Structures are given as structure tokens and as C-alpha cells.
Amino acid sequence: MYQTARPHVLPPQSFDELLGGGGGPATVGALRAGERSWRLLVVRALLDAAATEPTGPLPPLTAGWRLLARARSVAEPEVERLLTYPAVGMWAAHTLRRLRGTADDEAPLWVETGYLHALAASAAVRAGLEFRTAVPVRHGWAVLPALGAMRVPDGPDWGAAEVSASGGDREVRVAGRRLGGPDWHALTELRADGCTLLLDDTDPYRTLRRPVVPEPVDGTDEWQELFRSAWEVLTATGREEARALADGLVSVVPRPRSERFRPRSASSGDAFGTALASVPDDGEQFASTLVHEFQHNKLSAFMHLFTLYGDDGARLYYAPWRDDPRPLGGLLQGVYAFFGVTSFWRRRDHPLGRFEFALWRAQTAHALDVVGHSDGLTELGRRLVAGLAEQLRPWLAEPVDRRIGALADLVVADHRATWRAYHLRPDPDVVRALAAKWQEGRSGAGRAAGPSRTAAHDAAPVPGKPVRAFDTRAVLARWLLADRAGFEELRDEPGATVAGARPEDLDLVTGRTAEALDAYWALVARGEGTPENWVGLGLAARAEGDPAGDGLLAHPELAAALYAELDGRADPLELGRRLTAPGLG
Template sequence: MRQTARSHALPHVLSHALPHVLPSQSFDELLCGGGGPATVDRLRVSERSWRLLVVRALLDSAATAPVGPLPPSPDGWKLLSRAWAVSKETVEDLLAYPAVGVWAAHTLRRLRGTAQDDAPLWVDTGHLHAIAAAAAVRVGLEFRTDVPVRHGWVVLPALGAMRVPGRADWDVAEVSASAGSVRIAGRPLGGPDWHALTELRADGCTLLLDDTDPYRDLRGPAGVEPIDSAAEWQELFGPAWDILRRADTEVAEALAGGLVSVVPRPRAERFRPHSASSGDAFGTALASAPDDAEQFASTLVHEFQHNKLSAFMHLFTLYDDQGTRLHYAPWRDDPRPLGGLLQGVYAFFGVTAFWRRRGHALGQFEFALWRSQTAYALRAVGSADGLNDLGRRLVAELTRRIEPWLDEPVDARARAAAALAVADHRATWRACHLRPAPGTLRAHASAWAEGNPLPRTTDEPEPVPVPGSPARGIDTRAVLLRWLLADPAGFAALREDPGAVVAGARLEDIALVEGRTAEALGAFRARIDRGDGDPETWVGLGLAARAAGDPAADGLLARPELAMALHGELNGQADPLALGRALANGA
């Protein structure tokens, strides 16, 4: 059986349209969360058609748009066509460059009135000339054209950027090539004002470290920010690639065939890396500076999973959802729509598989944590409205593969730490994003005031999640657990002022993760008694109660949103642990 999808080839590029075909093996590999080099190559080819379709739509929409001080768009296309005639592969590679996809999608949205930007529209539409100039430079053409200047920088996609001082925020500069010499605003390419992109090289994989392209940031244009830490990225990339290759050669080779660039972002807090990807930018991963090679490898796996699923969903529909229903995502602080949850389970399936092969304490913690959270989310997304038959099949395949991992042995200390992190995240998310129905709250408050057992809550509908972000990251205690497992000496230094190193961390969190249960229980309870009972505190009380063997834990962790609301409804006059025990009895 072969699965087919409609071709998106440009009519002037191919003489006739051909459908993209995924052989059964490739189709099944992707549904199972995998995809070897041949499968990824097919996705890359299909993304070429998708990219050409978006660029064609952009050019059609821009036909009547103002060009400002730049040449008309057809001039840029003519230069691109000249380069195409010299080397079709070179031009196709450039058009497939991830940042070109973000440019095309962003500019098309601007032209259609669904996106905003501070830059004049001609700066976005005129970026075509910069793409054409980059293509011409790559194939060795002689040419002359004007390109946009953004805040004093001229950018040639996938090549680098030239600083052009003394220009307005939005301006133009000439790019020319003659007799083998390329000049931008009269300055030679390769001179002191030129910032070339760094290539991250390892045996079998090369990625561009893109710190210049204005469309590299995935969501919208960003300023050119040349980094001074490229050597550090290269120093980590070699070992990261070695980790990937030793863990799973096929996964590594597929990643090498699909990823093109990494967008560097500033270093984040330790054990809290930031990364992102976009369906508009197949082949890239945005990532904060990694703590170490292992984290770098995990991030590449994570974001490449997103890349694969996005490309797959350009060919096949998995769900029909308007985004109005929000869901719990065990890796996020905020509620997510169905599409976001589906992307998450696919990415964290890959993350779980990566950590499954790492045997040290932190690796076992990550494996135990993400196998539990991913399986939990798969059960949730599998029962959600909106998935079609193919979406349900994907969820079923991922579930089939991950369920045996739930029974694999893990070091007891890492398993206990992961269980704490899982319970913490699920309960804190509930406390932050769910609100009991007014009738439920009144009935519970009335029963408590009259000394009666609290009403049973098993038949009540689940509250609808409300958007928003918690005051601190829901992963705060998980980050402390990572410190404890991976760097005990560093963790010891946190004890005096944990919040100075781990944003949002408190002394009672340190006591909880270290197992000083009585101290943690008293501190959480005291915070609630003095009126500082935020979601993290109520859940911390439940976690400490569980460690102490107090049945209050069952009520506080299962319905923290109700415990908090009921305590407030009773003007803080009810004992928090007694409320937890009463809620547990009514569960």
C-alpha cells in the first residue's frame, strides 16, 4: 500500500505535476515516531514542493504591493532564474533553507493582512532580492542588484551578513559580483565588516549556525545578532553528534539528512533549555546555548521530531480542531490546543527514546519522567475529540511502542524523583488552570460548615482549562531534582538562596526534594496560614503529605484547585490538611 499526497510543484518548474509518494515503510516509520534516512529524504523532497508553493503564492500576492526603493519583484525572480540555469540544485537548496520558509510565510501573511511588522512592507517583499543575490553568489554569476538594509545590516541568506554603518533603519544597498569579487555597499565580501555563518562540523553531519538571518527566529523578523560563542557551540557539537551516532546510527543519519541549521539563542538557566521549531522552517532548530553535549543532542532529537511531524502534516491531515478546546500538556506551563498536544507527544516520544539509552542517574530520571508523561498525554490525546482515523492511528502506534517502556527497570532513586516531578507538574497545572464550578464550591463549603462529609466529586464534569501562565515555572521542583541527581555539590550551594540560581525556587522546595519531609510540611503549611497559599504551595503541601504518609495527599494532589478555592471560600479558617483528608474521602 502506498500513501499519496497532492503535489505542490510550481507549474513553471516542472512540466507536469507529480504526486508525492510515501512508500508503506516510510509511512509506517513516521506513524511510529521514527523515520530513517530514506524516509527523511522523501520528507525533504515534499517540503521542497511545499516551499515552492508558498513562494509562488507570495509572488502572486506581492504583484501589486509597493516595492519602495527596491527593484520590482520580477527582477529578483529573473536573477534567481539565472542562477537556476547554472545550478538547479544550488537554488533549490537555498529556497529550501529554513529561514526562507519563515520569510515566505510571514510576508504572505502580511500581504493577506494576518500578520503585523514594524518594518515597511517593501523590506519584507524585497527580501527576495537578497535571496536571489545569495543564489547568484553561490553559483558564481556576475550581477548587480539592490537589497534591503535592516538596522544597518545586509543579509545574504545561508551565507552571512554585512554591517553597513550610517544607513537608516530601513534602507537599500547594492550587491554586485564581477571578476570573482563580491561587494556589498562597495565593501568586499570577506572583509572586516562581513560576518560569515559558522559551520558546525562533525564526522557525518554539518549544520549552519545561523545568527544573522532576519527570519531565523521562526515567529517573525529579528535583528542580526552575531554571537561571540561560535567556538563553544562547535566544541559541544562534535560530542553531541557522537552521542547521537552511538545511541542510534539510523536516527543520527536521518537527522543529518534533514536538519540544515541551528539558530543560537542566549544561554538559559541550567536544566531549563529553550528550543523551538516551526512548520514553516523544515530543517532548523532554535536552541539556547546548551549546558553540555548531551543536552545539545537531546534538543536536536526533540526539534527534529517536530520537523518530521510538521512535514508529515503538510502531506496528511491528522485532526480537525478549531483550537477552542485546551488540554494538559505535561511539558508546558500553559494549556495547549489539540495540534500542540499532538506535536508534543511526537517530540517527547523521541526524547524518551533518547534518554532510554542513557544509563546515568540524570538519564534514568529523564527517561522515567518522560515515559510517564508522554504515555499520559497519549491517553489524553487519544480520547480527545478532533482526531481523524489517521491521527488516532498515529497515537495508537506511539502508545504501542511506549507502553513496554513503562515496565523497564529504572534506578530506585531516579524513579522516585521522576514520580515526584510527575505528581508535582500534574497537580500544579490543575491548580493553575482549573477552577471548580460555583455550584460545586458552594456545596462543599456548605457541607464543611455543617460538619457533614464533603460531596463526592467523581460524577462532576472536568472543569474547562483557563489560559494563562503561572507565577513560576511548573518545572521548578523538577529542575531542583536534576541539580540533586546530576550535581550534588552544586545542589548543596543552592540551600541558602535557591531562587538566586533556580528561578522561583524556595527553601521549602529544597527540603521537599531532599526528603526533609517534616520541615517541608511545616513550611508549606505556614505559608498557607499566613495567606501566601499559591498553587505551588498547595501542591507542595500535598507532596510533603504524601511523603509523610498522610491521606490528605490524595485530596490535595487530585483536586488542588478545589482545595485552594474551598479554603478561600471558608476565609482561611479550615485546616489545609484536614481539607485534603475530607476531599480524599469524597473522591
């Protein structure tokens, strides 16, 4: 069906655009061509690995491939688009892992490999062929990729359904039911001026993890209106960037609504052209999410052509947009995505937009500095990081309203310190030595000095178990900037609306720092020394001009460990002041 092709070569301009975090329509077209070849290689490897596997009640895989080739001979553009559909990439990658023993699933293997027949049937429908085949049924659903799903009730969890098209009108039936009938759920097209995305709520491989059953959205008008609004924002923010995104993204996978200001989204290097997204708060948030995930899409496709790092993933790093430590590859993906997010918010001129810009320029610059010093990058990886850092550098000097900038600084310090408190473990010997010095100093027998520079060096991160998300105070800041009336309604019971939020957090973000300081101090003193409370104490102390704030924010993990070693017989603020002593480094 396919002939050997020459290796892919990116034009110099496209190469430079991608290294700089951008990429216009021509560049995205080159990436799509590379992804098509990558996709075919994975599918070919899957078919080779599955050649001797049982196919259950389904036809041989060779029959599916023949039907696919037949459809392509009639409707090549349609079938090519289908082969590069994002969920097809997830299917091929997941199923190949199953065949190689590196992944598992509850479904019989023939259900996974049999998706090829569903792909072929979908291609045949698009080509208008007369045909007859069988496709897998998962928990009562037979799916035709990029078309929709047919409900097939009253059967086993894993089965097969006949798909056919016959007669002069080539009427298509699945399990005897007509496409377009009451049991058929067709995918919705989200349309805006110049862009169309499929809202994929049926494909088993759409969620980028394990296969799932269809979850048809009840009413898609909200998604349509949100997409139309998002597209207006994208074109107003950057028409060329919007055009490139429209050329690259194919589908959106809807997920349930999340908390306000806490959208959830994802993408995968195996599924170029899709973004998984919770129901957005508004069009602007949706636009930001699409920019974010499309950056991931571009970098993943670029890394299928070039090597940016060589790292076994054993070393973990702080990623300013995650609560967990991340390997080098994850950090590199993050800086690329949040460079795009920063660029997006830089052009949104309202209080929340300026806050997001101030926040993400600082966090992205920090992460670029960290990843730039890694010895795991290739020469090309170093070029990419240096190019992003060079573009970001002048943005750091751009003015932001003082109040908004102060909120962004608070959120930056909050996330970094909370991450340290959860994921770094001070050396017990160092903690005991500091406790002894503290007690000597309190008794007048010696001076309670800060730890040595060597003692202050960070150990390798140890993933902790946060009791709440690290962005809790950031979410409150967003409420404050975008909806002051709504923010005031949070005061009686903030945790009911913003998971994990407490009244002292509201005091902190609104500038009632003396009240917040008293509240955090009392919590720590009575034994509720969670990382959030130690960091809150540090943030409030810093805002009040107490030098304890700098010590607590620089070394919250050490402050908490030392306080515990002293059995709580120390003033938490005094500990913070001592942690600013020279030599802490």
C-alpha cells in the first residue's frame, strides 16, 4: 500500500521556528508529514507482532488491511486523514506495548488488535464502498474511529458486531442498526471561522491512557459556544499562530468539568493532533489550554525527528507547574508548553491575564535555567533551551501592575517552597546537630548558628503525598482578580468551593498578612505543621517584613524537621530567622 519514502527533512526556517517555540502553518505541515510516517511505522510493527496472535471472532488482520487499502485506492485523502487520526496513534502504541509485554489491559488481546477492522470499516464508509466486516464490541459499544459509536446492548463485555454497506445507496449498518438511528452516536464537529475540531467522546483510545468506553456528551452546544469564543481569542491574540494550531489539531477529547480556575488537560506524543480538556470556564481559558497542549504536540513531533536529550529518567527535577518531581524529558516538555502559555497571556490585557503572564514568565524562566544546566541535553537540546531563554529574557523586564506582580510573586514563592517541603528530606544528622546548637544557644553555652553550606545542599527529591494541590493559593488569587464578588462569597467556607482552601489563605492573598501570620503561627504551634502551614507562615512573615520569612521559604523542609526534633519547644518564627544565618547557602 505504501512505497519506501525518503527521510524527512525540516526546512531551515521551520527548524528555527520550532527551536524558538513557534511554528507557522508550513512548519506544522512538515511535522504532520513526519507524524504520518511515524504512525505507519508503529502500525507496521504492530501488525508484524500480531501476525500469529488469535483474532477471536474477528476476521484475520490481513483482511482488515486489505479493506483499508481498498478504501485508500478510492478515497486517498480521506483515508490518509483517518490513518493520522490521534486515537489511531494511541491504539497502535498501546497495542504494540501489549504485544511486547510492557502494557496490559482487561480486554482480550484480540479486541485490541481488532481495532484495525474498525479502522478499515470507518475508511470504507468514508470511501462509499460496498463491504462487510466485523469490528470489536467493548461493553456494549462498537466504535468506528472518527465517525462515532453504535450502542449494541444485551451482549457480552467483549464481542463482535457486523458492519456492512450494501445496496445502491450503500446504507451502512452496525450490528443490524442503521447509522443515524437512535442507537448511533455521531461525533460532533466544533466549528469556528477557519477551524474545525472533532469532539471525540467515543473512541476507546481517546483518553491517552488505558482504553475506555464511550461517554457521549449530553448536549454539545456548550462546547460549540466555548470553541467559537476560544477561536475568537486565538485569532485576536495571533492570527498566524491560530492558523498553525488549526492545521495541527484534529480533535478535542471532552472531560468532566473541573473546579473553576483548575482546568485539566493532557496530550500525548503517541496522538499528534489532539488535546484532552475538562469543560473550560470560558473561551479564553479554552484558548490557553489549546495553546498549551498544541505546544506539547509540536515538541513531541519534533522529538520523533530529532534527539533533544539522553537521560534515563532516574534524576528528578522541580517543575513549577506540577506538584510532583519530574524527569528531564517531562521538564523539557513543560518549559516548551509554558513558553507558549506565557506568550499567549502576554497579549491578554486584563488583570487575570497580566497575573498569568507574570506568574508563568517567572516559573518558565526558572525551569529553563534548571534544564539548561542539565548534562542530559544534547547539543540540539541546549540550542532549544537557549533559544527559549533568549526570547523570554526581555519579557521578564516588562512592567506589570504592582499589586498583580506581588500576587504573582507570592504564588511563585508558595509553589517552590511547598514543593521543597514535600519532596526534600534534610539529613537527620544535620537536623540533630542543628537542634543541639539551638539548645546550646538557648542555654547560653554556645551560639545557635545556621547549618553549613554542605548541610544545605539539596538531596535528591523524594516524592511526597500532598494533602492539597500546590496551586490552592494561586486559585484564590485568580478568584480575587477575576471575580471579586465571588471571592467574597468564599470567606465563610472557602474549602467548599476551592478544594483545600482555608480562611487564612484568603487573608494572605488579600493582604491581611498580620492576621494570616497569627493564624499560621497558631496552627504550627499546636502541632498542625503541614507543609502548607509552614509555607504560609513564611509567606506572611515575609510580607510583614520579618526576616523569618526568607528562612522559612528557603528551607521549609529543614524548619519543619528541626521544629519536630526540638519537640515543638521553639518559636517557629525564631527558627526561620536562624535559618537565614550566613553559611546556609
